[in-house]
Amino acid sequence: MSSLDSVIAAETRLSEVDGVQGRLVICGHSLDDLAGRLSYEAVLALLLGDLVSDSEVSIRAELAQARLRAFEEVSRLDADLVSLSVTEALRALMARLPDGEDKSAALLQIAAPAVFVPAIVRAKAGQKPIPPHAGRAHAEDMVAMLGGAHPGAEQVRALDTYLVTVSDHGLNASTFTARVVASTRAGYASAVLAALGALKGPLHGGAPGPVLDMLDAVGTPDNANPWLAEALARGERLMGFGHRIYRVRDPRADALKGALQRLGAAGGMDPTRLALAEAVEREALALLRQKKPDRPLETNVEFFTALLLEALGFPRDAFTGVFAAGRVGGWIAHAQEQIETGRLIRPQSRYVGPKAA
Structure with missing residues (x-):
C-alpha cells in the first residue's frame, strides 16, 4: 500500500524539511536562527502573515486576550473529563470552542492548548487551575499556569524554544489532516480538532x-x-x-x-x-x-x-498536549494557506478489490 511518501500534496511557503542535509526552514529562516532567539509570538507572525498583525507586541497582547477567553471553558473540566488522559481531555475541551475562519477564531485555537493542558494537569493532581495573566508572554504564562509560581527566565526561554522548534514541520500526518479538513471550509476549530486526533496516535505524537x-x-x-x-x-x-x-x-x-x-x-x-x-x-x-x-x-x-x-514540570502523559500547544500555530497556518487556494483536497484511490460479476 502506498504511504504517499513521494507524492507532492501541497505547495507551501511555511516550512521545508531537508532530510538529507538535516535542515528545517520555517518561512525562509533556518531553525538555528529561530530557536532560542525568537519568541513563539514572533514565529507566529512569520507563519500566519496577513491573518494577524506582523507586530510581535500586538500578537502577544491579542494572544493573551485569547488565553483569557479560553480559560472560560476550564469551568467545564468536570470529574468525567479529569478521569480521561490529558490528550483526551484536551480534545474534549477544544471541541467546545467556536468554529470560524477569522483572526479571533485562529488566535483562540492557538491560545487554548497552552491554557487547557496546565489546567488539566493540575485538576488531575487535585489542584485548582490557575488563570492566565494578560501581561505575560505565551510561554511564560503556560509555565506559570502549570506551576503557580513566577517562572525563571531560563524556564521561559526553554519552553519558548520548544514551542518554536515544533511549530511547523512540513506535511506531517496531523498537519496534512488539518489541511484536508480546512479544504472543506469546515473552519479552524474543526481542522485543529482533527489534527489533534491524528497527533494522538503513537506513531506521530506519542513517543x-x-x-x-x-x-x-x-x-x-x-x-x-x-x-x-x-x-x-x-x-x-x-x-x-x-x-x-x-x-x-x-x-x-x-x-x-x-x-x-x-x-x-x-x-x-x-x-x-x-x-x-x-x-x-x-x-x-x-x-x-x-x-x-x-x-x-x-x-x-x-x-x-x-x-x-x-x-519544566509536565508529567509524561501531558507531553502530547504540550506538543500540540506548539504545533497548533503550524496547523492554523496550513489551514489558512489551504483556504486561500480554495481547492478541496480530493485524491484518487486505486481499486484492488474483487471485480464485479
Whole structure:
C-alpha cells in the first residue's frame, strides 16, 4: 500500500524539511536562527502573515486576550473529563470552542492548548487551575499556569524554544489532516480538532514519554551500554533515535539540547539526569552505528523533548498536549494557506478489490 511518501500534496511557503542535509526552514529562516532567539509570538507572525498583525507586541497582547477567553471553558473540566488522559481531555475541551475562519477564531485555537493542558494537569493532581495573566508572554504564562509560581527566565526561554522548534514541520500526518479538513471550509476549530486526533496516535505524537521510561530503566551512565546492547539484541527500538524523514541528525534535537543545557546551567534540572541522558545518547549512537550500519538512526526531537518537558514540570502523559500547544500555530497556518487556494483536497484511490460479476 502506498504511504504517499513521494507524492507532492501541497505547495507551501511555511516550512521545508531537508532530510538529507538535516535542515528545517520555517518561512525562509533556518531553525538555528529561530530557536532560542525568537519568541513563539514572533514565529507566529512569520507563519500566519496577513491573518494577524506582523507586530510581535500586538500578537502577544491579542494572544493573551485569547488565553483569557479560553480559560472560560476550564469551568467545564468536570470529574468525567479529569478521569480521561490529558490528550483526551484536551480534545474534549477544544471541541467546545467556536468554529470560524477569522483572526479571533485562529488566535483562540492557538491560545487554548497552552491554557487547557496546565489546567488539566493540575485538576488531575487535585489542584485548582490557575488563570492566565494578560501581561505575560505565551510561554511564560503556560509555565506559570502549570506551576503557580513566577517562572525563571531560563524556564521561559526553554519552553519558548520548544514551542518554536515544533511549530511547523512540513506535511506531517496531523498537519496534512488539518489541511484536508480546512479544504472543506469546515473552519479552524474543526481542522485543529482533527489534527489533534491524528497527533494522538503513537506513531506521530506519542513517543517522548517512553524516552523517559528508557532512561529510568537504564538508571546510571555506567549501565547505558549494557542495557542498550541487550535491548537491541532483543530487537527492541531505542526510543528517541531515528526519523522517517531525516537521514542525518534531526536539527530540532540540537535546538532542544541547547535549551536543556542552558536550563541545567541555570539550575533548572537535576544535573545527574542530564548526565544520564548524555551517556545514553552517546552509547546509543555508537551501538546503532555498529549494529545497524546501513540504517541512519540519529537522535530525533523526541529524545530531548522528553527531558526538557520533564524538567519544566509536565508529567509524561501531558507531553502530547504540550506538543500540540506548539504545533497548533503550524496547523492554523496550513489551514489558512489551504483556504486561500480554495481547492478541496480530493485524491484518487486505486481499486484492488474483487471485480464485479
